[in-house]
Amino acid sequence: MTDAPAHRPTMGDLPLADRIARAMPVLLVPILLVLGFLAIGNPSSWLTLTVSGLAMGMMIFVMASGLTLVFGLMDVINFGHGAFISVGAFVGVSVVLGLAEWTQAPSLLLNLGVVLLAVLAAMAVTGLLGWAFERVIVKPVYGAHLKQILVTVGGLIVIEQLIHVIWGPDEIFFARPEMLKGAITFWGAALEKYRLLAVAVGLVLFVAMRMIFRRTKIGLIVRAGVENGEMVEALGYRLRLVFIGVFIAGSALAGLGGVMWGLYQEVITAGMGEEMMILVFIVVIIGGLGSVEGAFIGALLVGLLQNYIAFLEPKVALISNIGLMTAILMWRPQGMMPVVKAK
Amino acid sequence: MSDPILRLEGIHTDIAQYHILHGVDLEVPRGAVTMLLGRNGVGKTTTLRTVIGHWQARAGRILFDGAEITGAKTPDRARMGIGYVPEDMGIFSDLTVEENMTLAAATGPLDPARRDRIFEAFPPLRTFWRSPAGTLSGGQKQMLTIARAMAEERRLYLIDEPTKGLAPAIVSTMAGALRDLKRQGASILLVEQNFAVAKALGDYAAVMDDGRIVWAGEMQELATDAGLQERLMGLSMEAQ
Ligand SMILES: Nc1ncnc2c1ncn2[C@@H]1O[C@H](COP(=O)(O)OP(=O)(O)O)[C@@H](O)[C@H]1O
Ligand SMILES: [Mg+2]
Numbered sequence: 001m002t003d004a005p006a007h008r009p010t011m012g013d014l015p016l017a018d019r020i021a022r023a024m025p026v027l028l029v030p031i032l033l034v035l036g037f038l039a040i041g042n043p044s045s046w047l048t049l050t051v052s053g054l055a056m057g058m059m060i061f062v063m064a065s066g067l068t069l070v071f072g073l074m075d076v077i078n079f080g081h082g083a084f085i086s087v088g089a090f091v092g093v094s095v096v097l098g099l100a101e102w103t104q105a106p107s108l109l110l111n112l113g114v115v116l117l118a119v120l121a122a123m124a125v126t127g128l129l130g131w132a133f134e135r136v137i138v139k140p141v142y143g144a145h146l147k148q149i150l151v152t153v154g155g156l157i158v159i160e161q162l163i164h165v166i167w168g169p170d171e172i173f174f175a176r177p178e179m180l181k182g183a184i185t186f187w188g189a190a191l192e193k194y195r196l197l198a199v200a201v202g203l204v205l206f207v208a209m210r211m212i213f214r215r216t217k218i219g220l221i222v223r224a225g226v227e228n229g230e231m232v233e234a235l236g237y238r239l240r241l242v243f244i245g246v247f248i249a250g251s252a253l254a255g256l257g258g259v260m261w262g263l264y265q266e267v268i269t270a271g272m273g274e275e276m277m278i279l280v281f282i283v284v285i286i287g288g289l290g291s292v293e294g295a296f297i298g299a300l301l302v303g304l305l306q307n308y309i310a311f312l313e314p315k316v317a318l319i320s321n322i323g324l325m326t327a328i329l330m331w332r333p334q335g336m337m338p339v340v341k342a343k
Numbered sequence: 344m345s346d347p348i349l350r351l352e353g354i355h356t357d358i359a360q361y362h363i364l365h366g367v368d369l370e371v372p373r374g375a376v377t378m379l380l381g382r383n384g385v386g387k388t389t390t391l392r393t394v395i396g397h398w399q400a401r402a403g404r405i406l407f408d409g410a411e412i413t414g415a416k417t418p419d420r421a422r423m424g425i426g427y428v429p430e431d432m433g434i435f436s437d438l439t440v441e442e443n444m445t446l447a448a449a450t451g452p453l454d455p456a457r458r459d460r461i462f463e464a465f466p467p468l469r470t471f472w473r474s475p476a477g478t479l480s481g482g483q484k485q486m487l488t489i490a491r492a493m494a495e496e497r498r499l500y501l502i503d504e505p506t507k508g509l510a511p512a513i514v515s516t517m518a519g520a521l522r523d524l525k526r527q528g529a530s531i532l533l534v535e536q537n538f539a540v541a542k543a544l545g546d547y548a549a550v551m552d553d554g555r556i557v558w559a560g561e562m563q564e565l566a567t568d569a570g571l572q573e574r575l576m577g578l579s580m581e582a583q
Contacts, residue, residue, distance in 0.1 A: 227437055
């Protein structure tokens with residue numbers, strides 16, 4: 001990196017109203033936290049629900065991040081993404097079940113070890129699967145949205161059926177590793193250990209992705225490619241290779257999200273990824289197609305809102321996220337942090 | 344014109360179902376500025392896009408520095424040393440000016456001496472180095488696109504209407520920067536509608552009409568012949 005010449009930050013030149021408008025999506029999360037606190041009234045219930053909501057949000061973010069990048073960079077709508085979530089969960093849970101001694105041992109080290117192995121196996125398999133999926137299914141239909149939807153839904157169904165073939169037709173119930181069961185008590189609130197772990201993993205991942213996007217050339221290429229792929233190529237970069245890399249990484253992240261979600265639910269089904277895709281799509285759309293930061297904020301909003309509403313008004317919990325999406329799209333039709341597209 | 348840096352031979356380009364270029368023959372000499380002129384919609388932008396590879400020529404040959412690049416991919420053409428400044432500027436507005444420049448130096452880190460030369464030519468880029476490029480004014484964005492092309496040594500610059508829509512003061516900054524580039528011996532193929540700028544910078548000129556080159560020669564000859572301008576471009580450029 002070169003040394004920085006004198007500069008004047010432009011944010012300081014913007015009128016206050018503009019600066020608030022820019023920061024508004026980020027402010028929505030604390031606003032929702034405060035509103036939730038006021039509506040719930042009881043601090044320990046609020047804390048429990050908040051951790052639960054953040055955990056859910058982080059897991060949805062992990063699943064959504066790859067999808068939004070794939071769309072942003074190559075304009076590809078991949079309904080097959082849900083299949084990677086399921087496959088990740090099955091591979092990961094197979095590891096957890098296979099290493100039963102580690103899983104059942106009352107040792108945090110062994111328990112985390114088994115989770116780490118499960119995650120690595122799931123990401124490796126879904127990454128490879130993503131690579132094959134891109135070559136066989138997505139590549140022939142670049143530029144044709146309708147065909148993409150048909151073909152990727154077809155891929156989703158095929159992979160779900162393959163899960164039935166390999167792991168059998170029934171859902172699989174299992175127990176989380178010993179030390180990740182139960183809750184700790186904090187300020188009178190019961191906080192499930194696993195949810196805290198999920199929040200930590202999600203945060204680390206988000207920070208790591210931000211670093212990659214801000215500090216590395218490959219990150220710059222991806223961000224620039226989302227906005228104007230043609231120009232990135234005219235500067236001498238092979239966007240095609242970058243895109244394959246992003247597709248593989250996005251599939252591996254879906255696999256990671258699948259393991260995390262599976263461990264959270266303690267039951268997995270071949271259709272779980274497909275079910276999650278509704279929330280994932282909501283998050284990607286309200287975040288702004290192609291925006292990882294938007295997806296992060298969107299996922300936190302979805303997770304928190306769903307948990308608060310389930311506590312306050314269980315009857316409307318199912319439609320709360322549709323309501324959130326409607327409200328956000330009325331406010332910002334392109335999503336909260338729309339990516340500027342050249343064309 | 345022996346051994347030109349770029350030679351197009353009978354280039355035909357289609358955009359979707361439309362036949363846009365009807366056999367373009369063009370030579371761009373080394374170390375000189377060649378103006379590509381003609382009315383709106385005659386195919387100047389399409390010609391540049393065919394050279395960088397955003398459109399594939401259906402027929403004909405493109406020779407860059409003696410090597411055939413007709414079927415080459417855009418990134419490979421760029422890495423061979425072709426710098427492209429598109430008509431719509433192609434700024435990455437979400438990236439800072441610095442990040443735009445970092446990307447523009449594709450084969451390695453941006454050379455500090457080169458960066459300082461760019462700052463000298465375009466002082467606002469130093470001021471807004473860490474600002475998102477999307478917050479720049481139109482003129483500053485245009486400076487950034489030229490600066491990006493200058494981020495590395497290029498053997499040929501393709502520059503599409505760099506003064507379009509700019510205030511006169513910025514037009515002269517831009518013209519000055521292009522003149523410096525020319526003085527350093529760069530080979531430039533430049534589309535420019537501002538005739539004063541074209542006359543000041545151009546060594547050679549090629550005039551297009553309806554997807555073909557209809558006249559090619561020295562800029563001097565075109566600049567001094569109002570009748571020729573009238574006939575080629577339907578208007579006297581002097582009048583603009
Ligand atoms: N993307 C496109 N789709 C269809 N037609 C196009 C497209 N781009 C350019 N054209 C047509 O190609 C012709 C040449 O355009 P262009 O090369 O941009 O002209 P110039 O740069 O000389 O003004 C015009 O008739 C224009 O309408
Ligand atoms: Mg044009």
